[in-house]
Amino acid sequence: MLTVQRVSKTYDGRPLLQHISFTVGSGETVCLLGPSGSGKSTLLRIIGGLEAPEAGAVLWNGVDLTSIPPHARDFGLVFQDYALFPHLNVFENVAFGLRMRRNRWPASSASAFEAALRARVNQVLALVNLRGFETRKVTDLSGGEQQRVALARALAPSPRLLMFDEPLGALDRSLKEELLHELRTILHRTRIPAIYVTHDQEEAFAIADRVLILHEGHIVREGSPAEVWHDPRSPWVARFLGAGNVIEGTMNGRGQVETEFGLFPAQCRHHHAVGERVALLFRQENKRGYPLRLKMTVEDVLFRREGYELHLDKGWIVRHPEPAQPGQTISLIFYVECLGRV
Amino acid sequence: MSIPSERTAEVVERGRRSLYDHIVAQPPRAGHDGRRRQSVLFSLLALIPTLLFLVVFFFLPLGRILALGLEQEAFRLEHVRLLGRVVGFTVFQAALSTLLTFLLGLPAAALFARLEFRGKTLLRALTAVPFLLPTVVVAAGFNALLGPRGLISLLSPWPIVLTGTLTAILLAHVFYNTTIVIRIVGNALTHLDPRLEQAARTLGADSRRVWLHLILPVLRVPLLASGLLVFLFNFTSFGVILLLGGPRFSTLETEIYLQTMQFLNLPAAALLSLFQLLCTLAFSVLYTRLAARSLVPTMPKPSVARPPRHRGERLFVFIMVLLLSVFFLLPLLAIPVRSVLRLEADMGQRGQVRYGLTADYYRELFVNRRGSVFYVPPAEAVRNSLGYAGATVILSLILGLPAASVLIRPTRAARLIDSLLLLPLGASAVTLGLGYVITFSRPLWPGQEAFLTSPLILPLAHTVIALPFVIRTLEPALASIPERLRQAAAALGASPFRVWRTVDWPIVSRAILSSASFAFTVSLGEFGAASLLARPDFPTLPVAIARFLSQPGGLNYGQAMAMSTILMGVALVGIVLLERIRLAGIGEF
Incomplete structure (x- = not known):
């Protein structure tokens, strides 16, 4: 060994x-x-x-x-x-x-x-x-x-x-x-x-x-x-593996994370102090986190072997079985996980 | 950082090698399109003087040697016996010298290629200096160190005298040629992919076996190539054998000289020359074959050198640095030191022991002690040499410039003529001298003196020797002038002269200066041809040094050292000058 x-x-x-x-x-x-x-x-x-x-x-x-x-x-x-x-x-x-x-x-x-x-x-x-x-x-x-x-x-x-x-x-x-x-x-x-x-x-x-x-x-x-x-467990690993969309926010006093997309429940593995920067992972296929429906605007559509790749506003990228029109608003279910401290 | 002599050594070495590998590595040539075309007729016209010159002053003398060497007179039994004996020793000393050169050169190559240490660039440059120095200077250096009047013999408690022994010859050859091994093998070693070595190590090979089973086999082409080159230089060595070996040793080169100058046995000399030419030709063909083979697997990283890691490596660096600096510095330093140092038994006054610093040797250079017509003050040798060198520069530029500017056009005829122009590199200077002695001992026109006694004969011989270098320097520079620059200048409204003045001239002038320095240095240090051709009343500096070295008396010896110091100084100035020109050129194109 x-x-x-x-x-x-x-x-x-x-x-x-x-x-x-x-x-x-x-x-x-x-x-x-x-x-x-x-x-x-x-x-x-x-x-x-x-x-x-x-x-x-x-x-x-x-x-x-x-x-x-x-x-x-x-x-x-x-x-x-x-x-x-x-x-x-x-x-x-x-x-x-x-x-x-x-x-x-x-x-x-x-x-x-x-x-x-x-x-x-x-x-x-x-x-x-x-x-x-x-x-x-x-x-x-x-x-x-x-x-x-x-x-x-x-x-x-x-x-x-x-x-x-x-x-x-x-x-x-x-x-x-x-x-x-x-x-x-x-x-x-x-x-x-x-x-x-x-x-x-x-x-x-x-x-x-x-x-x-x-x-x-x-x-x-x-x-x-x-x-x-x-379970990448850190924002850097999640980004490096391309596991999903990583967004950062700040913990508030009610166990929520304030982000530019709104307030999300944190549900983190560890306790985070108020005001601490925390990253959340949003992905569709992995059902570890809690589900959440988001409405987003399509900006670009790419064909991939496994389906379509939709580029959404705020720079998010998701896989989608069907094509979509740029400018179209679609509603998607994401599963949200806490990646811990930034 | 780059040290001048280092890079110049490369140019000189490339020049010397170029005969052998020019078939493989043609100089950079401009493409067909865009070049100003000139008619074939014009090209030929421009080449006629150069070709004519080579025919008369190279091919004709060589042909005469050939004719004489093939005559029945040349093949007398005693001549053949002489040839056998001489060839035997020539090969023996060359092989032994090559072996010893590798013994020092291989560790040195590994040192420079693999390890980083303070003063590395300087030390590497130092090892290249001997290669650029005239043979007489090297011989004088070893004499000043190891001769009967040398520093070690007179100052150290162990009076070692090595001149007149095989050891001195071997030492000087190693001194001369180690840089070739360092350069060729070292470069290959630097660029050898380090992962090969790492792969071998993880497969169970220790350092010894990595060298034995990987590095040496992989580097066999550069090893063989450098070995062949070193052997060739040792095989054709003249000044070192004559001046350090003395009369006991004779190689092909020195025997040609002796047969010509002392025994006036021209048929024997011709036979030896013929054999010499054949050998050189054979080596050249071998070398060309070798150089055509693929070289070493390289990697893009420029260097794998690193500081020494463990005690063994540090010890290796220490020993090698000490060995190399002592070996390469001492003979060079010994000359100027001995030229200002009066030692025991000087001035011919036996018993009167005098030590101390003196300027006498330099002062005596201006005195004709013997007062004879044929015995000019040594200072005149300096003047003669400078005159010959100047004439060589002018002649080789006049002949080289038109040839080079025609030859940059890539036609088959150009390539053929190119090879022709480089052939003189293959003949030894002594052979050339012999050819002149045979060919020009009669007057060119009836009623005149023999052409051999003309003061022009030596510059002509030196031009034959320098021309390949000159053309090789000019050609790439001329070919490098970008046609688009000319077109751009013309499009901006420059007249043809202005175009030439602003685009061509800056590049051309530098190439001319650089090739002029080459011709100058070659002529200044040349000893083989000069020893056969220089008139007794017009000796060149190397000839005078050799003469003084071989004569008894402390004063003669001191004067030899003084002149060697001057020659070494001028040669070093030439090297630095050459380097300046090259360095200045880099920023511009």
């Missing part, structure tokens, strides 16, 4: 990561989700030993890894731009990690090692659907194929942990979905715990058992994709 304990790091004098703690259990896929610059890649590199934390520790099964160099950590890393070795063909790229760990194999003859190596490389190449690519040059492969080689290369030495740094960021949408599905299958089949870094919530929700949302050096929300989506 991987334990990250109160890891801190500054970048150019500004705190990038502040006391980050979390664990990754066996067979679990944890996704670090955050906007660019949130320090998620740095956190990954700290776990991999490529960078040193300024405070805190990374532990594996309770053993501190801080002084262990990356090559001895046994963590596989997959990069966004693949980082394949240009001087080696597909087979040798995948075999690289096995050759570097030659000493770990039982004292066997060179030929026995080569045979075992060949078997293992062919096995992982089959796993990533690249059988027959052994002698190809990596520079001649497509982006998707290159990323499969990179995955096979990381898988081959059977690492204790797999780390993915925006692995599908450079691929187009359909390829992304295809590879995401394959990756999910492979992770489930191999039961290797994994940390997956991305800024794309759809990717995160598709692959993760658990999502950690990083913002300004802190983990601001943690949970399964469904938990995080249904």
Whole structure:
């Protein structure tokens, strides 16, 4: 089990990561989700030993890894731009990690090692659907194929942990979905715990058992994709996930929030003092909050695959099964949740 | 921040390399459209003087060597034996020098590419300085340090004398060429995607194996390319071998010189020259093949350098900085120091030990001690050199400007002629000198003196050597003049002259100045051809320095140092000047 304990790091004098703690259990896929610059890649590199934390520790099964160099950590890393070795063909790229760990194999003859190596490389190449690519040059492969080689290369030495740094960021949408599905299958089949870094919530929700949302050096929300989506718990997370329309207001003395749309019952998880700024989330599909009917004016209508996207006055955006005319007034039911302090 | 010599070194190196990779990397050329068209006839007319010049002063002498070298006389058994012996040592010393250059150059390249430390830019510039200095200055520097009258021998408790040994030759070669490795390998290393390395580390490779299994294999093209280039420079090295190795060592270059000047055995010299040319050609072809191969996977980030992190890295930085600054500073500093420092046994008065500062060596430069007609005061060598250099500048500009302005038009003929113009880069200066000795030892017209004795012969040879640099400097500058600027100026009502004056001239003048400085520096420091062609009563500065270095007596030695100081000073001023011109040019286009 991987334990990250109160890891801190500054970048150019500004705190990038502040006391980050979390664990990754066996067979679990944890996704670090955050906007660019949130320090998620740095956190990954700290776990991999490529960078040193300024405070805190990374532990594996309770053993501190801080002084262990990356090559001895046994963590596989997959990069966004693949980082394949240009001087080696597909087979040798995948075999690289096995050759570097030659000493770990039982004292066997060179030929026995080569045979075992060949078997293992062919096995992982089959796993990533690249059988027959052994002698190809990596520079001649497509982006998707290159990323499969990179995955096979990381898988081959059977690492204790797999780390993915925006692995599908450079691929187009359909390829992304295809590879995401394959990756999910492979992770489930191999039961290797994994940390997956991305800024794309759809990717995160598709692959993760658990999502950690990083913002300004802190983990601001943690949970399964469904938990995080249904209960974002902070205005920043709600906005980042695009969960619905977030409006801000001020608590009054009667447990209500005064907003530019009027007065709304707060029904917050925590008690908020009078005069405190509070955010409310208005969305249609999630029935966690209390229902409310609002009349609004349509300003623009966009066609989407899942229906229509209506742009309403005050900048609200809602999904709607039918098209509407700009200028039309429509009546919609929203469910209102309290997101807590702004 | 940019240090002058650093960038100039790049230009010079590119100039030297350009013969080999100009097939791959053509200079920027203007597109077809919009360029002012000139008739083919006009282009040819403009090229005729340049081509004629090259035919008479490059191809003809080379042809004469070829003819002589292929004669039966040249292939006498003793000549072939000589060739075998000389080639053996030439290859041996070149290979050993290359190996040692890499021994220092690779860690230095890694240092500059990977680590950040104070004074890095300055140190990097320092390592590039030797490459730009005349060979005699480098030889004088090592002599002033390690020679029998050198600082270490006379001042330190361990009187080490290394001149006349292979060690001195190797040290000077490493001193000269380390910058090539730093530049080529270092640049590749700087731009190598750091993620490759990180991937290898997470796959279980420690630092040693990252270098062994990733960095060195990935960088094999730049490694081979720089290795070949260093080998080529060592293979054709002349001044260092002659002045630091002494008579015990002979390479192809020095043997050509000896056979020509001492034994007057022109057939043997021609045979050696022929072989030399063949080798250079072979290396060039190899290099071109290599340069055509794809290079290194790069990433857009300009640099991966960072401050040293742990103790091992800090120790590495400390040792390398110390080693590099001592190795590159000491020989350079030794010259001026020795030129004002009177040491034991000077002035030829044995037994009388005198120490102290002195200006005598400089004063003596103006005195003709021997009072002979053929023995002019050394100061005249300075004047001769400046005169030759001036003539070289004028000649190479007269021949280079029309050629360059015609060659920027991208026709197939232009490309062919371009290659032709660059060929002189491939022939060594000594070979060129030999060619002149063979070709011009008779008068051009009956009843005249042999053309070889003409004071013009040396500027002509230097022009052949400088012309490729001059054209290579002028061409991109001329091609960079945007046609749209001309059109805009014309549309605004400027007359053709005004257009030329306001658009072309600012760019052209800078290119002219810059190529003139190149020609000047090349001529000033050139030693190989001058040692064969300079008349005894009109020595150039390098020839005079070499002569004084080889003569006994503390006074001669001191004067050699004084002249070396002057030559080094002028060369450094030239470098800085060149750099100023280049720097000033950047803001404008």
